[in-house]
Amino acid sequence: MNIKILGGGCANCKKLLENTELALKELQMEAEIEEVKDIDRIIDFGVMKTPALVIDEKVKSSGRVLGTEEIKKILVS
Numbered sequence: 001m002n003i004k005i006l007g008g009g010c011a012n013c014k015k016l017l018e019n020t021e022l023a024l025k026e027l028q029m030e031a032e033i034e035e036v037k038d039i040d041r042i043i044d045f046g047v048m049k050t051p052a053l054v055i056d057e058k059v060k061s062s063g064r065v066l067g068t069e070e071i072k073k074i075l076v077s
Helices: 011-026 039-044 068-076
Strands: 002-006 032-036 052-055 058-062
Touching: 002 011, 011 032, 011 068, 052 068, 058 068
Parallel strands: 002 032
Antiparallel strands: 002 052, 052 058
């Protein structure tokens, strides 16, 4: 599984990264996590509001910080 956190490194982006790492830990799942800060790459995903969560090249959320429980539901679906 490949996960990308799209955003410029703001506090919300960092919180989404933390929540994602915690969700993976709680589910005992492993994934490659990449922070994408390059605006051109972010636009390539069609994301206009960050932070955004991308799992296996599919945008799952943008413009808000998902909580750990929300991320866990996405990961197991």
